[in-house]
Amino acid sequence: MGEHFKYLIATMGCQMNVYDSEVLAGYLESMGFAKATVEADADILILNTCAVRQKAEEKVLSKLGTWRTLRENNPDMLMVLWGCMVQQEGMADHIRQRFPYIDLIGGPHVLGRFPELIEEARIARSTVVCVEDGERKGREFPVKRGNTLFAWVPISYGCNNYCTYCVVPYVRGPERSRPPAEIIEEVEGLSQNGYREITLLGQNVNSYGKDLDYYIDFAELLKMVSHIPGLLRIRYMTSHPRDFTEKMVHTIAQATNICEHFHLPLQAGSNRILGLMNRGYTRESYLNLVNIIKETVPHCSITTDFIVGFPGENEMDFEMTLDMLEKVRFDASFNFVYSPREGTSAATMPDQVPATEKRRRIIALNKLQTQISQKINEQLLGTRQELLVEGKSKTDTTHFSGRTRTNKIVHFLADEEPQGSVVTVEILEAKAWTLRGKSIKDDISF
Ligand code: SAH
Ligand code: SF4
Numbered sequence: 001m002g003e004h005f006k007y008l009i010a011t012m013g014c015q016m017n018v019y020d021s022e023v024l025a026g027y028l029e030s031m032g033f034a035k036a037t038v039e040a041d042a043d044i045l046i047l048n049t050c051a052v053r054q055k056a057e058e059k060v061l062s063k064l065g066t067w068r069t070l071r072e073n074n075p076d077m078l079m080v081l082w083g084c085m086v087q088q089e090g091m092a093d094h095i096r097q098r099f100p101y102i103d104l105i106g107g108p109h110v111l112g113r114f115p116e117l118i119e120e121a122r123i124a125r126s127t128v129v130c131v132e133d134g135e136r137k138g139r140e141f142p143v144k145r146g147n148t149l150f151a152w153v154p155i156s157y158g159c160n161n162y163c164t165y166c167v168v169p170y171v172r173g174p175e176r177s178r179p180p181a182e183i184i185e186e187v188e189g190l191s192q193n194g195y196r197e198i199t200l201l202g203q204n205v206n207s208y209g210k211d212l213d214y215y216i217d218f219a220e221l222l223k224m225v226s227h228i229p230g231l232l233r234i235r236y237m238t239s240h241p242r243d244f245t246e247k248m249v250h251t252i253a254q255a256t257n258i259c260e261h262f263h264l265p266l267q268a269g270s271n272r273i274l275g276l277m278n279r280g281y282t283r284e285s286y287l288n289l290v291n292i293i294k295e296t297v298p299h300c301s302i303t304t305d306f307i308v309g310f311p312g313e314n315e316m317d318f319e320m321t322l323d324m325l326e327k328v329r330f331d332a333s334f335n336f337v338y339s340p341r342e343g344t345s346a347a348t349m350p351d352q353v354p355a356t357e358k359r360r361r362i363i364a365l366n367k368l369q370t371q372i373s374q375k376i377n378e379q380l381l382g383t384r385q386e387l388l389v390e391g392k393s394k395t396d397t398t399h400f401s402g403r404t405r406t407n408k409i410v411h412f413l414a415d416e417e418p419q420g421s422v423v424t425v426e427i428l429e430a431k432a433w434t435l436r437g438k439s440i441k442d443d444i445s446f
Pocket of ligand 1: 166265
């Protein structure tokens with residue numbers, strides 16, 4: 001395929017999917033494709049989907065409907081539906097029947113076969129479907145990273161936890177850890193190429209290494225990565241609170257380049273609901289962990305995920321969730337309405353909560369969290385913060401944007417475009433979700 005061909009990828013869902021899209025882009029660029037800016041200009045159009053909640057699925061279906069016109073206007077366009085959604089039982093067939101103009105349907109396990117699948121789809125007259133399970137390896141991927149400062153590095157694929165609401169273990173398969181030497185080599189390469197921040201990715205990074213033949217845990221891996229020269233910030237996601245060890249807290253406290261940000265999805269504040277969710281911790285053990293973190297890593301931020309309206313959640317259970325907000329005082333929380341997923345055990349549990357009640361609960365939860373986030377952020381007024389610059393602000397072009405080590409977004413005014421990747425800003429305005437500031441001086445550390 002020639003140089004003038006273009007591709008466009010839309011990505012939904014988690015960071016692992018963002019990374020997978022970078023791999024798809026890497027393959028396409030190595031095949032001579034360039035990035036398109038609008039759908040109509042693309043010769044290959046890819047939608048990389050998520051299966052975690054029903055809403056995302058509905059969005060995909062309506063998007064695929066709009067592709068029909070694009071296809072009519074450009075019969076040569078190749079249309080690809082990728083990712084976790086198509087991995088679900090019966091989904092690929094359903095989509096093939098409903099949207100016959102889609103050329104390729106592929107699941108996350110076959111990422112490494114994307115180039116041959118694309119060729120197959122180009123020749124085939126009907127939809128090519130490839131959703132089989134496969135050993136997924138990361139090394140040989142030609143990643144086209146979306147950014148020159150920040151990079152995602154997968155350390156494990158899949159998940160063994162089987163939280164009762166979650167579809168991930170079904171669509172991404174069991175947990176497979178990448179060998180540490182391979183990860184270290186990749187991160188060293190990134191650092192040498194100028195990347196300043198890396199995020200280690202896995203569905204549960206804390207159980208890293210349990211499936212390998214030799215002993216290594218996530219704390220050891222973090223330590224090794226933090227010793228690689230040149231890296232300013234190391235992040236990781238996602239951490240399961242059950243497996244977050246004190247050893248990890250101390251490793252993070254001791255390394256200057258591991259960010260003081262703890263994302264610990266709590267999901268619910270009631271022990272009864274946590275039990276039904278199969279989360280493996282209690283509100284007490286979670287609070288204990290938070291106390292250790294706060295004592296050991298001062299000035300850290302703590303964020304979380306919640307699900308409201310899990311089957312059987314009653315008013316008292318929900319009150320326990322609100323109570324945990326007050327007790328922990330999270331910097332931010334990402335709140336979701338429970339969405340039944342086919343094949344998970346929660347989907348068939350009794351006492352499903354009515355939609356109106358779920359909605360009432362999420363509004364109450366969001367409201368309380370906004371108040372808490374606002375108060376916490378106000379404490380930063382007048383302080384100086386180190387930011388890694390992400391570029392021009394998306395909402396206000398007179399401002400630039402960056403993130404603090406604690407993962408807060410700051411929009412800031414600068415007299416001129418920041419030259420280095422790091423600036424110091426003074427915080428002048430605090431909102432619940434973002435901060436505003438002014439750069440003090442360019443602090444080019446590298
Ligand atoms: N592996 C990560 C995140 C998985 S999905 C973890 O264990 O934390 C990201 C978030 O989506 C979850 O933390 C949860 O809050 C939410 N989520 C997962 N399944 C859901 C469902 N069926 N309905 C609503 N929210 C869900
Ligand atoms: Fe899903 Fe639980 Fe695994 Fe996270 S840990 S991916 S919520 S099963």
